[in-house]
Amino acid sequence: MKKSILFLSAAVTLLATAACQNFKKGDGGLEYKIVEDAGGEKAKAGDLLSVDMIVKSDRKDSLLQSTYDIGLPQIVNIAPDSIPGLYPGDYNSMFKLLGEGDSAIFRLNLDTMAAKTGQPKPEFADKFVTFTIKVRKHFKKGNLTDSALYAQIDQYFKGEIEGLKKAEEGKLAGYIASNKLEPKKTASGLQYVVSSEGSGNKPAVGDTVVVNYTGTLVSGKVFDTNNADIAKKNNTFNPMRQYEPIRFRLGHDPVIQGWTEGLQLFSKGTKATLLVPSSLGYGERGGGAIPPYAPLVFDVELVDIIPGPKAPADSTANN
Structure with a gap:
């Protein structure tokens, strides 16, 4: 838990710092900043990424989601561009810029999303939703069958859950100590x-x-x-x-x-x-x-x- 909390704190600080810096402009109004490029192959359609992610809107008290809250990564499936509803600069596009070990900050333009999808803008944000992402692992589809690829995911999550099991006692002890109970x-x-x-x-x-x-x-x-x-x-x-x-x-x-x-x-x-x-x-x-x-x-x-x-x-x- 201590490691996750420290990483979350660092990620939030990084987000605040990057907000004062220039983002690169991508397709569809997408803005992005690559914080770390580990030099690996970037994700392609059919691949899956295991990511830690913080999602915030452009309003005060705007935290929408954080994988650090539950201690498990999120699996992102990279979809083909041919799927209806997808467009350059959308959520799917962000992850194609990333590979294993990479981290980045993205600002998804909601005006573009509404125009491209015909769906109303979400009520929880004004113009942007910001994603702070760290890629833990890149699962490459290549010539693998779907069953073989998802067997890798299943085995990976068994290891993640085993880690939660081993960490439980320390998490509770840490909570008791930090709150002086x-x-x-x-x-x-x-x-x-x-x-x-x-x-x-x-x-x-x-x-x-x-x-x-x-x-x-x-x-x-x-x-x-x-x-x-x-x-x-x-x-x-x-x-x-x-x-x-x-x-x-x-x-x-x-x-x-x-x-x-x-x-x-x-x-x-x-x-x-x-x-x-x-x-x-x-x-x-x-x-x-x-x-x-x-x-x-x-x-x-x-x-x-x-x-x-x-x-x-x-x-x-x-x-």
Whole structure:
């Protein structure tokens, strides 16, 4: 994680520096600056690139996407120019200027994109979307069959995911150290820090709990929250969603194991941070914005506890 964060910081600094410099002009209004040319063969139609990429719009607080948030590269398929909708200077064109080890900054012209594709300009930008790209690996199609090429990709990602598995413990330890936390730890590996102690009984399996929460990766990336203000601030807001406390029945409704265990540790009104290893979270598969083997951080508030139905009395007790 430390390496990724350092690279992200360097990439963002590089982007800010390059913004003050002249970009070269390409086809279709595309502007670009090759930051590093490793001298390798450039990508062709049919090839695939494994890239780290930061995508920003030309507005304030404009980060749209970053592969550094999840720690896995993105695979880009270089399409033939003959495919309808493609044009010189588009997204596909950018990657044809790159090979393995190269890095560059591109500004994609949205006016040209709208004119060439007949599609409206996206609402999240005014004129440009900026891509800061570092190519990790170049997979060359050549005479390979599609199945042989994608077998290489599959093997490559198995190695990347194995790297995430080996790095998980260090990521969580780094998060704890950098935030100066002193968590308690359960036998399962769940860790937690109580910031505000509640009172009264603690929930048990069968009870319904009502919870405010924000979930982040250890990088700080928010992937889910029931707080509308936090969602808007972190570009995860969904206007179709009702932002209200989540409620579920412990041990009955499907939530991650870290929640089922962790919430039973707290009384009503408690505010705490749960540090959830992937074995108690989304495991080796991940889900959505959560990568495989991702330790998770949840800031939770146990708003209410609704006792579950009592078990019927044993009718044989008096026999």
